[in-house]
Amino acid sequence: MxxxxxxxxxxxxxxxxxxxxxxxxxxxxxxxxxxxxxxxxxxxxxxxxxxxxxxxDRLSLVAAVVEENVAELEAAAAADGATLADLLGTTTRHAVESVAVVDLLVADRPGRMLQLRERVETALAAHLDAALAAGDVPPGTTVADVMLGVELVAGALTRRPPAERTATAVHAWRLLGMRVVLP
CATH class of the missing domain: 1.10.10 (Arc Repressor Mutant, subunit A)
Known part of the structure; x- marks a missing residue:
């Protein structure tokens, strides 16, 4: 029964x-x-x-996933001793885990995705001056440059199998002259 x-x-x-x-x-x-x-x-x-x-709809679900990633990045940015290299590491982990989700964030999309992108820029910008002073990024790097780096790294990962993504991301950041610390 x-x-x-x-x-x-x-x-x-x-x-x-x-x-x-x-x-x-x-x-x-x-x-x-x-x-x-x-x-x-x-x-x-x-x-x-x-x-x-x-x-x-699908976009609502994807946006909620991205929202969680952005909230994690913001929490990392607020932590004592956080560096831009740490934040790029968190962003890289998100890209490695699901490059398509990060790809939606880096694209210029209206509405909620654009707001999430702006939150990422704010979190990264808060640590850019210290990264410049420490030599963790090339002299003259702007937050727009860092966001372009995120987009370039995410784009490179779309063409790699999951097992190769972490090494590819680290290599790409090195080529861009930016230090990354993976969590």
Missing amino acids: PTSRTNPGPAAAARNRAALLEAAHAVFAESGTAAPLSSIARRAGVGQGSLYRHFP
Whole structure:
């Protein structure tokens, strides 16, 4: 005889949203942002209806994943002793884990993605003067240069298998003359 499951209702909403974001990070890392949303719902252990209640479309889900990455970068930027090299390391890890997600952030997109990009620029800019003084970036480097570096590194990673991405990213930053510390 089948057992009936109790619907936890609104109490499950936060848990489901967190599970969906965790699953989206993993699925996007494996298959890119074009992965079927059904695979994200399945991995999160929720129905597609729950996914669409939290994220009405793919861009909403991708933006939420990017938002988590940006919040992590901002927290790293606020930490005592944080350096631009540390922040570029965090950004590089995000790119290595899912280059398509970072690619959406570095593109000039209106609305929410542009706001997230501006938050990344602010976090990086706060540490640029110290990086210039320490010689961690070439003299005269601007925050626009650093953001272009992020875009160039992310672009290079799109053509590499996941196993080669970290080494490729480190090499690309070295060619750009910027020091990176991977977490």
